[in-house]
Amino acid sequence: TQLLEQSPQFLSIQEGENLTVYCNSSSVFSSLQWYRQEPGEGPVLLVTVVTGGEVKKLKRLTFQFGDARKDSSLHITAAQPGDTGLYLCAASSGGSYIPTFGRGTSLIVHP
């Protein structure tokens, strides 16, 4: 079973700061997704990355897939309180369609 490790586990920052969170594994992934989950709600899909080295931008969020497709990062520029939430990565490898989630990074952005 592949293991997705996310870091840091917790992050508390002030509004306007930049941050990066990571998702790492020893497995090669066919695709990887990032989700944001607010307390008491289900995760909401942010992005899917497929190609090694791929970079995708969603407003102030920048997602990168590692060249070897074993890791990914999420960078947030000028964080806002509305960015507060649990950021989860999920992936599957090879021909498996069975998804695995990381434990998530819990982000709090203080006004």
Place this chain on the structure above:
Amino acid sequence: EAEVAQSPRYKITEKSQAVAFWCDPISGHATLYWYRQILGQGPELLVQFQDESVVDDSQLPKDRFSAERLKGVDSTLKIQPAELGDSAMYLCASSQILTSGMPYEQYFGPGTRLTVT
């Protein structure tokens, strides 16, 4: 915008009682997932359906949990008897039919928060 529906949103039950959760996926989504999420952790897959067939239920505690998707549309997850350790968020997600080499994108419902007392 189409959404995954789940009910109830909250459930409090006593241990040893039976409890059931319902999920209605996005119309046209052939794949349906049930997850359990303990506070502070990522979702853990319990069971995955493709239409009415189970794709994977290796992490489903089959002595007390059961899941069905009889007509390949909506689904029910049941726990009987409930134990204190079952307290968690139960999430349902759906995605379009899985094809080789294509990434799946899951869309989640709001979840059912279960508290076992």
